[in-house]
Amino acid sequence: MTTKTPAATVSPTGKPAPIGRSTTAQKRSSRRRSYTLLVGCALAGLIGLLALVSFFWLPYAADDTSGGRLTAPSADHLLGTDKLGRDLFTQVMNGSQIAVQAGLGSVLIAATIGVTLGVLAAFAQGWLDDTLSAFLDILIAFPTLLLAMLIVAARSATLSSAVLAIGLAQSAVVGRLVRILVKRVLAQDYITAARTSGTSWSRIVAGHVLPNIWPTLVVNLALQFGLAVLAEAGLSYLGLGAPPPHASWGRMLQEAQATFTTAPAGALAPGILLVLLVIGVNLIADGLRDTLDPTTRGRRA
Amino acid sequence: MARYLLRRFAFLLVSLALASVVLFVLLRMLPGDPANALTSVGASAEQIAAARESIGSDKPLPEQFAHWIGQLVRGDLGTSFISSLPVGPEVSARLNVTLPLTAAAFALAVLIAVPAGFVAAYRRRTWYGALLSGISQLGIAIPVFWLGMILIAVFALNARWLPAGSFPPDGWAQPGEASRSLVLPVVTIALVMSASLIRYVRSATLDVLDSDYLRTARALGSSFGQAMWRHGMRNASVPVISILGIELASTLLGAVVVESVFALPGLGSMLATGIAQHDYPVIQGVLFISTLAVLIIGFAADLIQRIIDPRLRAGLSGGVR
Numbered sequence: 001m002t003t004k005t006p007a008a009t010v011s012p013t014g015k016p017a018p019i020g021r022s023t024t025a026q027k028r029s030s031r032r033r034s035y036t037l038l039v040g041c042a043l044a045g046l047i048g049l050l051a052l053v054s055f056f057w058l059p060y061a062a063d064d065t066s067g068g069r070l071t072a073p074s075a076d077h078l079l080g081t082d083k084l085g086r087d088l089f090t091q092v093m094n095g096s097q098i099a100v101q102a103g104l105g106s107v108l109i110a111a112t113i114g115v116t117l118g119v120l121a122a123f124a125q126g127w128l129d130d131t132l133s134a135f136l137d138i139l140i141a142f143p144t145l146l147l148a149m150l151i152v153a154a155r156s157a158t159l160s161s162a163v164l165a166i167g168l169a170q171s172a173v174v175g176r177l178v179r180i181l182v183k184r185v186l187a188q189d190y191i192t193a194a195r196t197s198g199t200s201w202s203r204i205v206a207g208h209v210l211p212n213i214w215p216t217l218v219v220n221l222a223l224q225f226g227l228a229v230l231a232e233a234g235l236s237y238l239g240l241g242a243p244p245p246h247a248s249w250g251r252m253l254q255e256a257q258a259t260f261t262t263a264p265a266g267a268l269a270p271g272i273l274l275v276l277l278v279i280g281v282n283l284i285a286d287g288l289r290d291t292l293d294p295t296t297r298g299r300r301a
Numbered sequence: 302m303a304r305y306l307l308r309r310f311a312f313l314l315v316s317l318a319l320a321s322v323v324l325f326v327l328l329r330m331l332p333g334d335p336a337n338a339l340t341s342v343g344a345s346a347e348q349i350a351a352a353r354e355s356i357g358s359d360k361p362l363p364e365q366f367a368h369w370i371g372q373l374v375r376g377d378l379g380t381s382f383i384s385s386l387p388v389g390p391e392v393s394a395r396l397n398v399t400l401p402l403t404a405a406a407f408a409l410a411v412l413i414a415v416p417a418g419f420v421a422a423y424r425r426r427t428w429y430g431a432l433l434s435g436i437s438q439l440g441i442a443i444p445v446f447w448l449g450m451i452l453i454a455v456f457a458l459n460a461r462w463l464p465a466g467s468f469p470p471d472g473w474a475q476p477g478e479a480s481r482s483l484v485l486p487v488v489t490i491a492l493v494m495s496a497s498l499i500r501y502v503r504s505a506t507l508d509v510l511d512s513d514y515l516r517t518a519r520a521l522g523s524s525f526g527q528a529m530w531r532h533g534m535r536n537a538s539v540p541v542i543s544i545l546g547i548e549l550a551s552t553l554l555g556a557v558v559v560e561s562v563f564a565l566p567g568l569g570s571m572l573a574t575g576i577a578q579h580d581y582p583v584i585q586g587v588l589f590i591s592t593l594a595v596l597i598i599g600f601a602a603d604l605i606q607r608i609i610d611p612r613l614r615a616g617l618s619g620g621v622r
Contacts, residue, residue, distance in 0.1 A: 146572065149572070154330065237446045253446070260454040261458050264454075271447040278442035279438060282442060283438075
């Protein structure tokens with residue numbers, strides 16, 4: 001297979017090694033690959049754990065304002081308190097829950113709609129294919145945030161509106177990628193062989209197309225997860241995400257902006273966790289690309 | 302080439318027509334009556350009906366649509382429901398902020414990302430090559446508004462070198478103040494944008510560095526610089542240009558968060574207000590202009606790619622786009 005990964009998914013680390021590289025270099029590269037996956041899992045796992053724990057236990061109740069306003073980090077309040085006296089660590093834990101939900105929800109929507117549209121467009125010929133891909137192109141050019149603002153205006157500012165909007169916007173990206181990947185598979189000889197031997201289209205999709213595209217797809221979905229987390233934070237920052245009792249990291253940052261210099265913990269902690277989660281997921285995507293993608297695996301290992 | 306130009310231009314027009322229909326229909330699907338925003342809370346049925354008549358929302362949808370398109374053809378973006386001011390001049394006033402902001406950020410991002418991406422690829426086994434990749438990895442994970450907050454805290458609140466935002470009310474009549482207030486927003490957008498661009502430039506360069514044609518050119522006696530200049534740059538720029546087009550288009554309106562952090566009166570914040578007030582002409586006007594901009598950018602990016610890459614002209618890569 002000499003196919004190239006489409007530009008949108010080409011990773012700086014996903015580069016097949018040049019032929020004739022020495023064995024030590026190969027070992028080193030495979031070790032670096034497992035480090036990437038390991039560090040990614042550790043970072044994302046840390047946030048995931050925080051989110052999981054927050055379902056069962058929190059240091060303080062979310063509406064407990066007994067801590068005094070804008071106190072510095074202490075043993076009682078690991079990150080200090082916000083301007084209403086609420087414990088920041090409690091809010092950060094709640095925020096990790098929202099971030100993980102936003103990422104998973106958006107990716108689920110994007111995967112469902114995107115794969116359906118992409119497979120349809122790839123199988124369709126002529127005007128239907130043209131229309132679908134033009135539609136996807138326009139949707140991609142349309143900034144996620146604006147689509148989200150329209151949907152939030154139509155419904156209301158809730159986490160599910162935000163997730164729906166982000167998922168819809170991302171389904172265009174996933175759809176275009178799937179279309180290209182499926183078209184490439186359909187051009188292979190074994191599809192012609194399967195067709196001539198009388199295999200139905202549905203069995204070709206299940207037996208040949210999906211197994212061939214899923215490694216690239218999973219990597220892209222991992223990247224979309226990180227982007228969804230960032231988009232949800234942006235929406236919450238604008239006041240278009242989860243409404244008040246839920247402490248989204250984006251809204252925490254917006255609330256802490258005015259007191260950045262006097263009480264920096266509130267303006268730093270949510271941002272740092274956000275960055276750690278997104279880096280973690282991106283590293284997982286890079287690591288997965290190298291282990292899953294048979295085209296790079298064949299040349300590397 | 303002329304035939305392609307014609308076909309590509311037709312595609313632009315069809316897309317614009319499609320997009321305006323979708324825009325119009327989507328907006329009418331929003332719940333809430335714009336007439337409510339015009340009348341006081343306890344307004345009588347007659348008052349509401351009069352308000353609807355005054356903004357034309359009592360007419361059937363096809364008629365409203367025809368009216369809007371008729372205005373557009375004459376270059377008129379309509380009149381705001383809320384302020385009764387024409388939308389066109391307001392859009393161009395906002396563009397006076399958004400266009401310089403986007404253009405400067407885009408230019409700065411390209412200036413950072415192209416050399417940095419090249420070095421990250423060409424020197425990938427050195428510590429600084431790895432550092433550049435690491436920085437870009439970090440940069441794509443940072444929310445743009447948080448970077449803006451940090452830059453404000455460091456450069457405006459602590460060091461007091463630059464204003465924390467807000468555009469002078471008389472705009473470019475005070476060029477010094479106006480451009481000073483754009484410095485931090487421009488840097489914010491450019492840093493985040495260049496982080497993702499570096500990755501694309503790096504992988505495009507890696508593709509080129511491993512290519513057979515570069516090795517052949519070297520074997521035929523070209524120096525690395527000559528081979529890179531004649532073959533490498535040309536090949537690497539094709540995928541990068543399509544990404545640049547997408548980035549530029551999404552920054553134009555995606556700047557809304559940055560505009561919010563720095564309190565800038567740009568196109569994005571105009572749209573946000575319009576959506577909050579159900580002000581159809583404002584939303585339609587802003588989205589129409591930005592869709593047009595997005596389509597033109599895509600058109601230009603496709604055209605530049607074809608000029609650079611003769612294989613696209615010959616249709617050799619046809620079929621799968």
